[in-house]
Amino acid sequence: xxxxxxxxxxxxxxxxxxxxxxxxxxxxxxxxxxxxxxxxxxxxxxxxxxxxxxxxxxxxxxxxxxxxxxxxxxxxxxxxxxxxxxxxxxxxxxxxxxxxxxxxxxxxxxxxxxxxxxxxxxx
Amino acid sequence: xxxxxxxxxxxxxxxxxxxxxxxxxxxxxxxxxxxxxxxxxxxxxxxxxxxxxxxxxxxxxxxxxxxxxxxxxxxxxxxxxxxxxxxxxxxxxxxxxxxxxxxxxxxxxxxxxxxxxxxxxxxxxxxxxxxxxxxxxxxxxxxxxxxxxxxxxxxxxxxxxxxxxxxxxxxxxxxxxxxxxxxxxxxxxxxxxxxxxxxxxxxxxxxxxxxxxxxxxxxxxxxxxxxxxxxxxxxxxxxxxxxxxxxxxxxxxxxxxxxxxxxxxxxxxxxxxxxxxxxxxxxxxxxxxxxxxxxxxxxxxxxxxxxxxxxxxxxxxxxxxxxxxxxxxxxxxxxxxxxxxxxxxxxxxxxxxxxxxxxxxxxxxxxxxxxxxxxxxxxxxxxxxxxxxxxxxxxxxxxxxxxxxxxxxxxxxxxxxxxxxxxxxxxxxxxxxxxxxxxxxxxxxxxxxxxxxxxxxxxxxxxxxxxxxxxxxxxxxxxxxxxxxxxxxxxxxxxxxxxxxxxxxxxxxxxxxxxxxxxxxxxxxxxxxxxxxxxxxxxxxxxxxxxxxxxxxxxxxxxxxxxxxxxxxxxxxxxxxxxxxxxxxxxxxxxxxxxxxxxxxxxxxxxxxxxxxxxxxxxxxxxxxxxxxxxxxxxxxxxxxxxxxxxxxxxxxxxxxxxxxxxxxxxxxxxxxxxxxxxxxxxxxxxxxxxxxxxxxxxxxxxxxxxxxxxxxxxxxxxxxxxxxxxxxxxxxxxxxxxxxxxxxxxxxxxxxxxxxxxxxxxxxxxxxxxxxxxxxxxxxxxxxxxxxxxxxxxxxxxxxxxxxxxxxxxxxxxxxxxxxxxxxxxxxxxxxxxxxxxxxxxxxxxxxxxx
Numbered sequence: 014x015x016x017x018x019x020x021x022x023x024x025x026x027x028x029x030x031x032x033x034x035x036x037x038x039x040x041x042x043x044x045x046x047x048x049x050x051x052x053x054x055x056x057x058x059x060x061x062x063x064x065x066x067x068x069x070x071x072x073x074x075x076x077x078x079x080x081x082x083x084x085x086x087x088x089x090x091x092x093x094x095x096x097x098x099x100x101x102x103x104x105x106x107x108x109x110x111x112x113x114x115x116x117x118x119x120x121x122x123x124x125x126x127x128x129x130x131x132x133x134x135x136x
Numbered sequence: 137x138x139x140x141x142x143x144x145x146x147x148x149x150x151x152x153x154x155x156x157x158x159x160x161x162x163x164x165x166x167x168x169x170x171x172x173x174x175x176x177x178x179x180x181x182x183x184x185x186x187x188x189x190x191x192x193x194x195x196x197x198x199x200x201x202x203x204x205x206x207x208x209x210x211x212x213x214x215x216x217x218x219x220x221x222x223x224x225x226x227x228x229x230x231x232x233x234x235x236x237x238x239x240x241x242x243x244x245x246x247x248x249x250x251x252x253x254x255x256x257x258x259x260x261x262x263x264x265x266x267x268x269x270x271x272x273x274x275x276x277x278x279x280x281x282x283x284x285x286x287x288x289x290x291x292x293x294x295x296x297x298x299x300x301x302x303x304x305x306x307x308x309x310x311x312x313x314x315x316x317x318x319x320x321x322x323x324x325x326x327x328x329x330x331x332x333x334x335x336x337x338x339x340x341x342x343x344x345x346x347x348x349x350x351x352x353x354x355x356x357x358x359x360x361x362x363x364x365x366x367x368x369x370x371x372x373x374x375x376x377x378x379x380x381x382x383x384x385x386x387x388x389x390x391x392x393x394x395x396x397x398x399x400x401x402x403x404x405x406x407x408x409x410x411x412x413x414x415x416x417x418x419x420x421x422x423x424x425x426x427x428x429x430x431x432x433x434x435x436x437x438x439x440x441x442x443x444x445x446x447x448x449x450x451x452x453x454x455x456x457x458x459x460x461x462x463x464x465x466x467x468x469x470x471x472x473x474x475x476x477x478x479x480x481x482x483x484x485x486x487x488x489x490x491x492x493x494x495x496x497x498x499x500x501x502x503x504x505x506x507x508x509x510x511x512x513x514x515x516x517x518x519x520x521x522x523x524x525x526x527x528x529x530x531x532x533x534x535x536x537x538x539x540x541x542x543x544x545x546x547x548x549x550x551x552x553x554x555x556x557x558x559x560x561x562x563x564x565x566x567x568x569x570x571x572x573x574x575x576x577x578x579x580x581x582x583x584x585x586x587x588x589x590x591x592x593x594x595x596x597x598x599x600x601x602x603x604x605x606x607x608x609x610x611x612x613x614x615x616x617x618x619x620x621x622x623x624x625x626x627x628x629x630x631x632x633x634x635x636x637x638x639x640x641x642x643x644x645x646x647x648x649x650x651x652x653x654x655x656x657x658x659x660x661x662x663x664x665x666x667x668x669x670x671x672x673x674x675x676x677x678x679x680x681x682x683x684x685x686x687x688x689x690x691x692x693x694x695x696x697x698x699x700x701x702x703x704x705x706x707x708x709x710x711x712x713x714x715x716x717x718x719x720x721x722x723x724x725x726x727x728x729x730x731x732x733x734x735x736x737x738x739x740x741x742x743x744x745x746x747x748x749x750x751x752x753x754x755x756x757x758x759x760x761x762x763x764x765x766x767x768x769x770x771x772x773x774x775x776x777x778x779x780x781x782x783x784x785x786x787x788x789x790x791x792x793x794x795x796x797x798x799x800x801x802x803x804x805x806x807x808x809x810x811x812x813x814x815x816x817x818x819x820x821x822x823x824x825x826x827x828x829x830x831x832x833x834x835x836x837x838x839x840x841x842x843x844x845x846x847x848x849x850x851x852x853x854x855x856x857x858x859x860x861x862x863x864x865x866x867x868x869x870x871x872x873x874x875x876x877x878x879x880x881x882x883x884x885x886x887x888x889x890x891x892x893x894x895x896x897x898x899x900x901x902x903x904x905x906x907x908x909x910x911x912x913x914x915x916x917x918x919x920x921x922x923x924x925x926x927x928x929x930x931x932x933x934x935x936x937x938x939x940x941x942x943x944x945x946x947x948x949x950x951x952x953x954x955x956x957x958x959x960x961x962x963x964x965x966x967x968x969x970x971x972x973x974x975x976x977x978x979x980x981x982x983x984x985x986x987x988x
Contacts, residue, residue, distance in 0.1 A: 024181045026144035027188060033140070068184070070177040099184055099199075107377065121187040 016135055017041040017060060021051040021067040021079060022097065027120075031066060034124040035131075048074025052082060055089065064135060065094040066118065069105055077112045084113035093134045141189040145234045146610070148185065148194070151178050152227055152234075157676045159223050160683060166215035175223075176205040182230065193245050194233050197226050200252035204259050213259045222255060224680075355386075355419040357443035361468055362428070363411035363436040373431050379412060381427045386418035387448055391461050393468070411436075413464060415457070417446045438468075613706060616667050623656075623663045624854060624945040628964050630656045631943070635966030657943065660854055668703040671749050671758070674713055675700045678720055682745060685724045692742045693728060702749040704756055708828050708848055712758070715821040715832075719760040719844050720745065722818070727764030727842055737839060739763070755872070756850060761843035767836040769793050776802065794834050798822040829960050831977065857963075858922070859942040859971065860935040863911040866971040867935075868944045868963055873976050875925040877938055882919055885934065893921065893932055902932035903979070924976050931980055946973055957982055 018040045020031045028044055035042050043062065045051030048071055054062060065083065069076035076096050083089045093115040098105060106117055118130060155178050162171050179202040186194035201223060207213040229248060232238045360382060364375045382388060391413040398409065418424065421439070428437050447453040453460075630652050637649040675697050686693040704712075728734075728743045735741065748759040769790055776782040776796045796802060800819040825832045830848035849855070849872075857868035878895055885893075885904065893900050900923060906915065921932045944963040953959070960975040 024147060024185050026140050026147050026185050029143055030140045030188060070180045072174075072177065097184065099180075099187060099195075106374075110377075120184045121189075 015039050015041050016063040017043060018131070019043040019045065019051060019054055019062050019065045019067075021045040021048065021065065021071070021076070023047050023068060023071040027068065027097070031127075034127055038128050040131075047071040048076065048079035048082070051079055055083060055086060062089075062092065064131065065092060066097065067094065068097045069109060077109055080109060080112040080114050095130070095134065141191075144185045144189045144191070145236070148182055148191075148230070148234050151182055152231055153676060154178060155182075156224065156227050156680060159220055159227065160676070160679050162215060163217075163220050163683075169209065172205060172209050172215070176202060176209050179205060191234060193240065194230050196245070196249050197229060197233075197252060200249065200256050201226055204252075204256050207259050213262055219255070219259075222252070226252070355417060355446055356421075356441050357445065357447035358414075358416045358418065358421070358424060359438075359440045359442040359464060360414040360416055360424060361411070361436070361438040361440075361464070362414065363468070364408050364431065365435055366407045366409070368408050368431065368435065369406050375408060375410070375412075378427055378431065379414070382414050382416055382424070385420070385423050385427070386416060387446065388414055388416040389448075389457070390414045391465065393465055411468070413461060413468070415442065415447065415461075417448060611666075616663075616706070619663055620667055623660050627656050627660060627854065627943050627945055631964075631966035632968070633966070660943065664705075664854070667706045669706045669709050670701050670703050671709065672700040674709055674716075675747065677713065678716060678747060681717060681720055682724065685721065689724060691724065691728050691730065693724060694742050694744055696744060696746045697748070698746065699749040700747070702751060702756055704848065705850065708830075711824060711828055712846070712848075715824045715846070716747070716758070716760060718818070718821050720747075723760065723762035723764065723842070727762040727766075729765050733765075739839075751850075756848045758846045758848065759843055760846075761841055763841040766838040766840055766842050767794060767797070767834070768838065772796055791833075794836065797834065798832065829975065854943060854945050855973075857942045857944040857973065859939040859965075860920075860922070861937040861939055862905055862909060862935050863913040865909075865911075866939065866965065866969070868942060868971050868973045869922060869933075869976060870973070871941070873924050873926075875923040875930060878921040878923070878932075880919055880921050880934070882915055882917055885919065895921065895923065895932070898930070900930050900932045902934055904934050906934070906936070908979075924980070926977065926980065933976070933979070944971075944973055 018035055020028055020035070020042060021044075022028045022031070023046055028046070032042050032044060043054055043060070045054065048067070050073075051065075051067070052074070053059070067076040067079055071079075074082075080094055080096070083092065083094060094113065096109050096114050096117050097120055098109075098117050099120050109117065115134065116130075118127065122130075155175065158171055158175050158178070162168065162175065165171065179198045183195050183198040183202055186192065186198065204213075204219060208215055226248070233240060362375070362378065364373070368375060379390060383390070393411045393413065394409070396409040396411070397403070403409075416424065424439055428435065431437075443450070443453065633649050634653060637646050678697075679695055682693060682695040723745050728745070729737070729739075731741060734743065744763045746759070746761050748757075748761075750757050773782060773788065773793050773796075776793070776799075777784050779802065781796055781799050781802060782788060782793070798818050798821070800817065802817060802819070822832050825846055825848070828848055830846055832844060832846045834842065834844050836842040849870075855868075856871040858871050858874055860867050860869055876895075880893070888902075891902050891904070893902050900921075902921065905911075916936050919934050919936055920938050921934050922938070924931050924933060942963075942965075946961040946963055948961050949956075949959065957978045958975060959972040960978075961973045962970050963973055965971050
């Protein structure tokens with residue numbers, strides 16, 4: 014059964030990169046353009062999501078808020094959430110971890126590495 | 137990857153435009169944190185994408201700039217003009233970086249990065265007083281072993297501090313106090329061990345959290361060896377965080393191995409030299425793996441079961457812990473000094489593990505260990521015989537000390553257990569409360585959002601198939617152009633169909649033709665909307681121009697814009713940029729006086745330059761103006777006479793004189809400055825505007841300023857027209873200018889004087905187009921008057937017959953017809969013949985000029 018991954022990023026190029034990489038590897042991909050937009054996937058009758066990859070800096074609702082919002086829902090207490098980050102900003106990572114993130118992906122990332130991390134998180 | 141890089145370039149171009157705009161806005165409102173945040177976010181997006189898609193230079197510069205904005209964002213620094221200048225500079229630089237055609241010398245690039253780093257450090261200095269966890273500070277003045285110890289001590293203190301912080305969030309203060317005393321005792325221990333054994337191993341942490349784990353049957357004591365790659369800090373992973381995560385898994389003891397730390401001269405502050413051995417009691421082996429999930433490729437990790445059960449409850453184990461650890465550490469020492477982690481290392485290590493696991497699984501203690509004090513002591517007695525013997529031996533040596541320690545330990549444990557129990561109870565309560573809240577909320581929501589819910593459920597059913605729901609999408613300008621062309625062709629063909637249907641008697645076909653006409657009209661309107669762009673999209677360039685020029689000219693100028701949401705055909709906007717730029721340059725250079733003059737005249741020091749845009753009917757007006765010195769009509773007149781553009785001795789009206797400035801070869805500037813007067817005069821502006829079927833005029837008042845007004849049609853390519861007949865030729869008159877249509881007898885025209893008609897009690901001058909076009913065919917008895925609305929007056933033009941409405945797809949006339957002013961284009965009619973499109977305003981101008 015193919016797994017469903019939600020990508021949340023305001024940058025179209027990143028979205029497309031992730032989408033392409035994941036879709037070619039057989040994942041089902043959902044896309045949100047910011048936190049607020051992504052929350053629509055967490056409604057009662059939405060399709061089940063196996064993993065979330067989110068950017069941290071986004072307009073309207075940023076990644077940390079999104080993670081907090083998701084964790085507020087009982088159903089998604091254990092949903093793996095990865096966030097995208099660049100090499101700087103340990104503070105950010107701490108913040109995101111405190112908010113309930115499972116782990117991070119450091120940009121830049123190659124498709125191979127990305128898929129390796131995902132398969133680890135989804136096993 | 138290339139396709140994504142292309143996408144990134146597109147995206148980056150948009151971000152850059154946004155950034156530029158924001159930075160200019162920040163200049164006006166330096167305290168607007170929201171904007172600073174947005175600037176930071178955009179920089180971050182640029183950086184992230186740059187890193188992803190191979191634009192490392194973009195990442196270099198945006199990273200530095202981002203950090204500076206981070207300072208400001210956090211209120212540690214203020215926006216300065218220098219920063220904004222550099223920001224704009226960098227924005228320009230990034231523009232060239234993402235341009236695949238341009239190439240940047242790496243030396244030049246380095247210079248940029250250096251200057252940015254310098255600026256960043258300046259900001260850092262200004263704001264980082266009091267922050268001393270900077271690794272650079274930490275590593276100064278350390279030359280010998282003793283000081284190396286201090287490194288670990290500092291680290292230790294740091295860890296403690298941070299631990300305390302974390303705990304204080306969760307536990308009560310009592311717990312912290314315990315931790316502190318515990319830690320401080322340990323510190324003493326550490327120093328003792330160091331002094332005595334002269335070993336480079338340091339215990340710096342013991343954790344007695346999560347006693348509940350002790351009751352679990354499958355708990356084991358793991359040995360976790362963690363040697364991060366030397367560059368791990370640079371990749372943004374903080375080993376400390378990982379250790380802390382381990383620490384949270386259960387009872388643990390951490391040993392730091394510092395053998396690889398070099399002497400100071402070789403020490404680099406952002407390299408990682410330390411590695412750790414952690415003894416950890418937990419029941420969840422996967423949890424340990426999970427801690428390292430993101431660093432597996434960046435570190436040497438060796439996890440091994442050392443003891444079944446909680447080894448810290450085993451006195452013998454505790455007693456021998458140092459030797460045991462030392463033994464393990466010796467084994468790893470080889471790895472500790474090797475900085476590069478290779479896969480071979482990993483393989484050999486893991487094979488070692490396997491062997492170990494097989495040999496070393498003696499069931500020393502499978503008993504369920506309770507953490508209660510009452511049960512603890514009998515428990516010790518009930519241990520396996522071998523163990524008991526050993527314990528006895530040990531007891532003999534350090535009986536008293538041991539007992540004290542155990543008692544203390546047990547006390548701690550029972551206390552923390554009590555606390556956790558209380559906490560759990562608390563949490564349970566709060567959870568059930570939460571649940572109630574949630575249910576209530578849901579009810580409310582349901583009532584409120586029933587309608588929404590309905591549409592949502594429809595949407596979410598689609599969700600599984602639908603990948604994105606993006607409200608707007610970007611289409612290349614080329615595609616829109618193609619669409620517009622196709623729509624034009626469609627309309628032309630539709631006109632043919634209409635003509636054909638008129639000549640056939642087939643009611644069904646007629647209704648189809650009518651439908652197609654209706655649809656093509658709607659399609660046209662929609663396609664129009666697509667190609668409309670708000671003026672805002674180019675205003676940024678003007679803002680930038682004004683900013684840069686006012687610096688250059690040393691004038692204090694405020695640029696105001698109004699109505700920039702006004703939309704215009706994309707092609708019109710593209711062609712308008714240059715004329716508007718020119719008008720702005722003129723205003724700034726010639727219009728606005730220098731600071732001293734302004735002061736003398738009692739004008740505010742800050743001059744105004746404005747750009748207004750608004751709709752009026754089917755036209756758009758764009759005004760560019762200033763509050764400068766205005767145009768001097770006398771000066772213009774004398775100069776025009778000198779240049780032979782005006783005749784002396786004739787009384788010209790003010791407007792006539794002013795309009796001379798649009799004539800080729802006229803420039804009022806005494807000195808041709810660098811800013812304006814680049815050989816492109818206002819005549820070029822006028823020509824460009826005319827090409828867009830627009831008009832330009834100027835109003836001015838001495839010392840109050842000048843306003844240029846450009847009037848433009850909404851769109852270029854398709855217009856609603858009125859098809860008229862003169863003689864045997866058909867013409868199109870733009871519907872937008874036609875006010876009313878009257879029928880008139882030719883006899884009445886003959887009777888009129890001075891080309892004046894009285895219509896609805898109003899005197900209206902008219903032009904007899906038959907005459908003007910030198911049409912010699914038979915004059916019809918009845919003719920029709922189109923009353924044309926011009927800005928200030930009504931004028932009639934007389935045609936033979938009005939045929940009807942017509943959507944005209946305007947084709948430009950060839951180069952050969954450039955000199956004529958009467959027709960703005962031609963259109964193909966339904967039967968394939970060509971009709972000329974009249975430019976009514978110009979017709980009026982032209983024929984009135986002849987009449988004068």
